[in-house]
Amino acid sequence: MARVLITSAIPYINGIKHLGNLVGSQLPADLYARYQRSIGNEVLFLCATDEHGTPAELAAAKADKPVAEFCAEMHQVQADIAKGFGLSFDHFGRSSSPQNHALTQHFAGKLAEAGLIREVDDSQIYSHADGRFLPDRYVEGTCPNCGFEKARGDQCEECTKQLDPTDLINPRSAISGSTDLEVRATKHLFLCQSQMKDQLDAWIDSKADWPILTTSIAKKWLHDGDGLQDRGITRDLDWGIPVKKGTEDWPGMEGKVFYVWFDAPIEYIAAAGEWAEANGKTDADWQRWWRTDMGADDVKYVQFMGKDNVPFHTLSFPATILGSGEPWKLVDHLKSFNYLNYDGGQFSTSQGRGIFMDQALELLPADYWRWWLLSHAPESSDAEFTWENFQQSTNKDLADVLGNFVSRITKFCRSKFGEAVPEGGSYGAAEQALMEDLTKRVRAYEQHMENMEVRKSAQELRAIWVAGNEYLQSTAPWSTFKTDPDQAAAQVRLGLNLIRLYAVLSAPFIPTASATLMQALNCTDDSWPSDIETALAALPAGHGFTVPENLFAKITDEEREDWQARFAGNRD
């Protein structure tokens, strides 16, 4: 039995994510986790909320709540929505957990011991009215280059010139609008990534089987311009993980916290510790997933993320791990996704454009979204969500091909043989051909799933559903019944077993519908079909079942038009 560690990029705490975020990391990670569990592997699937940083503080202030309280509430909201989508995390942690505090400080200490952290004197804008230091992008003013009045301290959006906050004319706080600003001297820690460039380069080179999208982004950061740059890993904020060297204080860094990009990926590890604690397990239980000296040697570690997260996962986080000099598990396979666009534009959290996870669940059950999003996952390039496509695809695939298959076979059986698997007849050439075809297709499906080729997996699964309709159409039990009821019984028996097979195979994509089918079939045997003929004998003659309600209702034109209009504008 193989062991697979799976992490999804951790969603930021300040709001509910849209469907583009979902399909870029959490959903495909869940598909893979469910599949790996189905075939009998031991899986640890971890995710968490990313809770630190200025945006969290500002969102809390806007909600008029202490930031810790705000984060705790939003974490629960996100956890509930994730559950609604059937995301099967073994643990959904928090980057603000005690485990992550300890681990982040531990890594910083190790990196310092290895001589990979240096102190840098810096200056930063302090706002008296806000009572805080302002990150560059929260300082606004007039661009010295083009005169644009709402230029940000990091860049002018009008002329795209890179700026320093002190370049701005008439600078003001983007938070309060206050002009009572002051440049203050401060000191920050930098992670010396540049020293690790060759080590990282060699590591990336060893990953020949990674997607081009992934390696090309990493290579670019390694080689562009002056090469990989050192990065600041601390900030002058209140909310975050206090800067410490392991458990020791860090002289000169009092009152500072680690920057969110430093502590967020470490939460992948800390989440395992949270998982152990929440489930009454020991440290050894989680360390056997993460420490190669404590049993993680045989673990395969797979990360899922959107393309914007690739640099952190290919360079920054590995730099932290390698630099520590400790035997932590490095990622084995990294699956990255492009963006999902919404009706000709981008999904946008800040503009409230597109469909958000909570809204989606109000419209339709999770399986509709899971199926469409996964079967259209933006793997090779950006993908496009349109309501027409969504309606057509889900109606055809889920309602017509799969749902109607279940409907026709169970209802036919009920009317001719009653609600139990019928007895009699035997399998012949048609059944043999079907089984051979299914064997080939299931093996292909497994291969695609193993390779994390999401669209191809969906395509193959759909073809497996179609094979059942082809079989019924060609053998026509409704005709057979008139002349040879025994033979019709055998055909129906096979059809009912196909439903069970489909429930098992489809569970990673549409877990709720699969569970509904298993329940209707009064069956608990969800073992993966290593042998198709055996799998199609799971429901013996005489086994009782009930006819399920329509598995998937169709989306009507009226509904589609209604939703299209409702989501044309902004969320707020």
Place this chain on the structure above:
RNA sequence: GGCGCGGUAGCUCAGUUGGUUAGAGCGAUCGACUCAUAAUCGAUAGGUCGGGAGUUCAAGUCUCCCCCACGCCA
């Protein structure tokens, strides 16, 4: 401006190291069937593979130039 990923049938996408008549699903048209959620199954039509030049016996697949879209960076 530099770099990156793309530009393949009306739509969404596949196309391994260059090799016979460029594939799938949807949509469209026609036919079959009637068990079923007016569902299903079959067949047909639709592409000068963004444009141009080049390498080669042979290019969607390699080289160069250009155009378009998106993204990242300066």
